Amino acid sequence: MQFEIKELERHPIDFKEEFAPEALDLGPDARQITALKASGRAQLVEEHEGRHHTIQDIRVNGKLRTRLELPCARCLDPVTYDVNRDFDLLYRPQGSDTGREELSVTAAEAEVSYYQGDGLALEDVVREQVLLAVPLKTICREDCKGLCPHCGKNLNNEQCSCAEPAEDARWSALKDLRSKLQH
Ligand SMILES: [Zn+2]
């Protein structure tokens, strides 16, 4: 779904869209495992720039929900993560406010992004919001033991023989050296 400036000049656009599972490309780590539902409204907001010029912003507000699968930061097992997000965004034309401070809508009032050309795709709005909702670090459970740094086994499921690390060879070499120096 596309919000075209020409259409927005005539009327706001209400939307209610569903994106099939996996429809959004969220990069290598996150997968969208349920349908994503998004609803809300897009409308034109005119900002006055000086006395003679106005720029056309697109304000998009609404909500979305979906479920993601993310890798556990310690053991890499998949973890499900629910996204339930309200948003209120302002898109300015790309390049419109470089070095201009006097625009009437300030960044404090809404999150500001940019659109290119004649409009904005709902899919891009939604993808960006989902990516913003992804936590920096997800773990499958508080006491996840993670992977063994030596053999790579998942220590939640199995023990490995490197669990009790033998004395590191580099340390014994140092010890040898020290005992030689002391004599
Ligand atoms: Zn884990």
Ligand SMILES: [Zn+2]
């Ligand atoms: Zn191991």
